[in-house]
Amino acid sequence: MPDISSPLLAGAGRARIVLPAGLFPVDGFVAERDPLHARVVLLERDGQRIALAVLDQTSIGAESLAGITAALSRAADVDPAQVLVCASHTFSAPHVMPGGPPELQRALDDAVEQAAGQARRMRPARIGFTVGTADVNVNRDVPTPGGWWLGTNETGPSDKELGVLRVDDEQGRPIAVLMNYAVQASAVHDSGAKVVSADLAGAAAGHVERACPGAVALFLVGAAGDQAPTRTGEHVGAAAVEAVERLGGADATPRIRLVHDAVEVGAQPLPRREEIRPQRAYDYRAAGTTTAPLWAARIGGLGIAAVQAELTCTTGRWIKNNSPFPVTFVVTMANGAAKYMADAGSYGRVTYAAMNSQYAAGSAELVAVRLVEALHGLADHPA
Numbered sequence: 584m585p586d587i588s589s590p591l592l593a594g595a596g597r598a599r600i601v602l603p604a605g606l607f608p609v610d611g612f613v614a615e616r617d618p619l620h621a622r623v624v625l626l627e628r629d630g631q632r633i634a635l636a637v638l639d640q641t642s643i644g645a646e647s648l649a650g651i652t653a654a655l656s657r658a659a660d661v662d663p664a665q666v667l668v669c670a671s672h673t674f675s676a677p678h679v680m681p682g683g684p685p686e687l688q689r690a691l692d693d694a695v696e697q698a699a700g701q702a703r704r705m706r707p708a709r710i711g712f713t714v715g716t717a718d719v720n721v722n723r724d725v726p727t728p729g730g731w732w733l734g735t736n737e738t739g740p741s742d743k744e745l746g747v748l749r750v751d752d753e754q755g756r757p758i759a760v761l762m763n764y765a766v767q768a769s770a771v772h773d774s775g776a777k778v779v780s781a782d783l784a785g786a787a788a789g790h791v792e793r794a795c796p797g798a799v800a801l802f803l804v805g806a807a808g809d810q811a812p813t814r815t816g817e818h819v820g821a822a823a824v825e826a827v828e829r830l831g832g833a834d835a836t837p838r839i840r841l842v843h844d845a846v847e848v849g850a851q852p853l854p855r856r857e858e859i860r861p862q863r864a865y866d867y868r869a870a871g872t873t874t875a876p877l878w879a880a881r882i883g884g885l886g887i888a889a890v891q892a893e894l895t896c897t898t899g900r901w902i903k904n905n906s907p908f909p910v911t912f913v914v915t916m917a918n919g920a921a922k923y924m925a926d927a928g929s930y931g932r933v934t935y936a937a938m939n940s941q942y943a944a945g946s947a948e949l950v951a952v953r954l955v956e957a958l959h960g961l962a963d964h965p966a
Contacts, residue, residue: 590835592627593708593750595759595799596701597792598694600639602677602779603686610677616771616778617785619676621694622801624750624759625659625702626839626882633665633841633880634699635761637788637801638691639781640670640679642920647679647688654692658699665841667878667889670916671784672804674769675777702799707753709833712885712910715745715826719783719818720766722896723811724934730861731934733811740896741765741810744903745819746912747826748885751833757798760791762823763912765805765899770812783816790820795827803914806899808923808936837883840961845876846953849943853922858938865933869943875924875950878917879957885910886961888954889917892924895936898947905955907962924950 600619607613619639626633634655643651648668656663679687722739724731746763768783781788784802791800802819850873880887886908892915899913925936930944937944 589629590707591709591837592705593625593758594702594705595624596698597622597799598697600690600694602690606684606686609684611777612677612779613776614778616780619779619781620785621691621698622788622799623655623659623695623698623702624761624799624801625661625705627705628839631839632661633839634659634661635801636668636695637671637803638668638695639673639785640676641672641674642916643668643670644680645919646681647691648919650688650692651695654696655699658696659703664843667841667880668918669803669914670920671781671802672768672916673780673782673784675771675780675782677779708750708758709835710748710750710837710883711830711833712748713826713830714910715747715822716743717745717764717819717822718743719812719814720810721813722809724809724932727861730863731932732861733935735811742806742896742900745822745826746910747823748882749827749830757795760795760798760800760823760827761803762787762800762819763803763805763914764819765807765810765896766812767807767810768804770815783812783819786816787819787823790817791823794824803912804916806894806896806913806915808893808895808925809934810896834883839882840964841878841880842957842961843876843878844953844957845874846949847872848875848946848949850941851943853941854938859935862933865938867930867944873941875946876918877950877954879954879961881908881961884908885912886958887912887914888958889914890950891917891919891921892942893922894924894947895926895929897926897928898951902951902954906958908958911958
C-alpha cells in the first residue's frame with residue numbers, strides 16, 4: 584500500500600525560446616514583438632512523477648513533439664509517457680516544420696531542457712484549485728446570407744469559466760499557477776505587420792507571474808475551436824490572480840496520475856483551402872476511421888481531460904458537466920496537433936471548424952464520452 588501521508592513534491596521552470604540570430608524573415612515574420620517561452624511544471628508523489636509543459640507555439644507537430652518530449656524527459660528525469668506537452672496556440676510564432684530551419688527545433692529543445700532543469704529542483708508542496716470567470720471570449724460562428732462564417736456572435740455558446748490551479752511550497756510561496764480557458768490566443772495576430780509574439784496566452788502568463796513573484800504560470804488552452812478573443816491576455820491573467828487570492832485550504836498529499844487512451848472515430852479528408860468558405864451545404868466525404876489519442880489526469884480533486892484536436896465550446900462544457908471532479912480542465916493542443924474536432928451541431932450548420940477537420944461528425948461526442956470514462960476511472964482509483 585502507498586504511504587498516503589507522503590508529501591507532494593513540485594518544481595517549475597521558465598526559459599525563453601531564443602530565436603536564432605539572422606532568422607528573420609522566416610515564415611512571413613519580420614521581427615520579434617515579445618519573447619516566446621517554454622514553461623514546465625513537475626509534480627511527484629509516491630514515486631509517480633508527471634510533467635506539464637506549455638510552449639509558445641501555434642501547434643506542435645509529431646516530429647517536433649518527439650524532440651521536445653525527449654529533451655523534457657531527459658532534463659526532468661520523467662517517463663515520456665508521463666508528459667503532457669501543450670502549445671499555447673499563439674498564431675504569432677514561426678512554425679517548426681519538417682525540412683524547416685533546424686535552428687528553430689533546437690531553440691525549442693534548448694528552452695524546454697532549461698525550464699525542466701529548473702523545475703527538477705522540487706520541494707514539498709501543496710495545491711489549491713478553483714473556478715473563476717473571465718469575459719474575454721466570444722463565439723466566432725456567425726450566420727451570413729451565404730452560410731456560417733467567422734466573426735463575433737454574442738448570442739452563440741461561450742464558456743467564460745476560468746479554471747485555476749495554484750501550487751505553493753510549505754511556506755505558502757507560489758511555485759506555479761495553471762490557467763485553463765477556452766479562447767484562441769490570437770489578439771495580436773492580424774493587427775498589423777507579422778511579428779513574433781506569445782500573444783494572449785503569453786500576456787496572461789506574464790501578468791500572473793508579475794503578480795505572484797516566484798510563480799511559473801502555464802496557460803492551457805481550453806475547448807476554443809469556436810471561441811475568439813474580445814480582450815487581451817492581461818484580462819485573463821487578472822481574473823486568474825483574483826481567483827488565486829480567493830483560494831482557501833490547500834492539499835499537501837493529493838493523488839496524482841496521468842493516463843493515456845485512444846478512441847477510434849470516423850474520418851474525413853481535409854479540404855483544399857479554397858473549399859473552406861461560407862456555404863449552405865458541404866460534402867462531408869467519408870474516409871474510413873482514424874484514431875484520436877487522449878489523456879486524462881488527476882491532481883487531487885482537479886481533473887484534466889486533454890486531446891490533440893481543437894474541441895468546440897459545447898463539447899468542453901459537456902465534459903466538465905459530466906466529470907466526477909469538482910473542477911475539470913479541458914485541455915486542447917496537447918501532445919501534438921490535429922486541427923478541429925467540432926461538435927455534431929457544427930457539422931449541421933456547416934461551420935469553419937466542421938469543414939476544416941479530419942474528423943467526421945460525431946467524433947467529438949465519442950471522444951468526450953471516453954474522456955469522462957477515463958476521469959471516472961481516475962476518481963475511483965485508490966492511488
